[in-house]
Amino acid sequence: MKKQVVLYKKLSPMLMSRLQAHADVTLIDEPKSDGLARLRAALPEAQGLLGASIKLDAALLDLAPKLEAVSSVSVGIDNYDLDYLDQRGILLSNTPDVLTETTADTGFALILASARRVVELANLVRAGQWKRNIGPLHFGSDVHGKTLGIIGMGRIGEALAQRGHFGFSMPVIYHSHSPKPAVEARFNAGYRSLDALLQEADFICLTLPLTAETEGLIGAREFALMRPESIFINISRGKVVDEAALITALQQAQIRAAGLDVFEREPLNHDSPLLHLNNVVATPHIGSATHETREAMARCAVDNLISALAGERPANLVNPKAWAVR
Known part of the structure; x- marks a missing residue:
């Protein structure tokens, strides 16, 4: 039966x-x-x-x-x-396994879109506001050669490191529950404490699961450690981040920008301040959506x-x- x-x-x-x-x-x-x-x-x-x-x-x-x-x-x-x-x-x-590469693609798309202000400037063109060659006010920042910091070095973290190291010549640093010698050898990556990574990385990418230990891992204290040039990427789970603290960090220019595929509540509320910040690229949890x-x-x-x-x-x-x- x-x-x-x-x-x-x-x-x-x-x-x-x-x-x-x-x-x-x-x-x-x-x-x-x-x-x-x-x-x-x-x-x-x-x-x-x-x-x-x-x-x-x-x-x-x-x-x-x-x-x-x-x-x-x-x-x-x-x-x-x-x-x-x-x-x-x-x-x-x-x-x-089956979604590793696709989700890492999403993460790197957010890195590029946030650094080069793709969504903001595409909207400017769509609105008919492109009247002359853009100047420093609309310049983005380079990705190649910048330091990629990955928090959570599992399958997706490794796939993201591969893209950064081999594709964009990015020094890779990472934080996880323990050092990973094979990852360090393959990508010439360096293990860091969480605080050291937050202070050093140009791109800070979350690729870790939501657990009792990781919920609320990134909050006001952690954003204060980041540099004003830092770009924050989250392709893990929304609740790993204190969203109110993230909004404050973006509004007060504690960090340059954020690329977000996940949120504390999904779908994201239409009145979220994140939707009104030009330095945010927000996607509807598309990590594996192909x-x-x-x-x-x-x-x-x-x-x-x-x-x-x-x-x-x-x-x-x-x-x-x-x-x-x-």
Whole structure:
């Protein structure tokens, strides 16, 4: 008998057919709106869940007594209570690797757009305000040869370092929970304390996950350590940064600019001061948002769930403790 799967993210026809060959699938459209009620109604029979962008807390998963596995179409796991999943023996899998290069592309796009003031000056042209050759008032800053500081040297951090080191001759410095000799050898990178990196880097890029330890990591004290020429880039999670402190730092020219793909609350409120600052490039959480990468992520998630429901250990298991108690 096929297992019962609740799907709260649309799949391509090919991937839907693959999943349906292994499970009876209930698709919940728009689970963040009225679909949440239908998701709740479907949970009692669910043995597998597949989707993204919904916080699956204990109160919600208590409605799913038969649940065996959750397959997240994402890398971040901050929407899941790992202790709860471990206690129940529910396997959680995610989709690392497949989005690394695409997300690093987004990070470097924000570096270039912020440094060269691409959005601000493109809007000037669009508004018909380009009347003469631009002067120093609209000059940007170079990227090549500048110091790239990366906070969080995981897969995406390494991919960002590769672009900076080999593509733009940027000295690379980084901060993570421990030094990484292989990274240092490959990119001639230097390990720094967080404070030293903030003081030294021209571009300060966050690529670390949201955890209890990293939430609010960058606040008023940290922005005060940065130089007025610094450009701040966040492609990790919005809550790693105190957004009010970031706004103040930008308004008071403590830092030159910011390129932001993530925010404390998403979607970003229309009245956020960030939307009224010319030195901010804001994108709607597009880190992995390409056709190719999103399909690869969904394929990975489907494979993870099929393996888990077949009694096999998923290739991208997040919580091995749950596997041990099964």
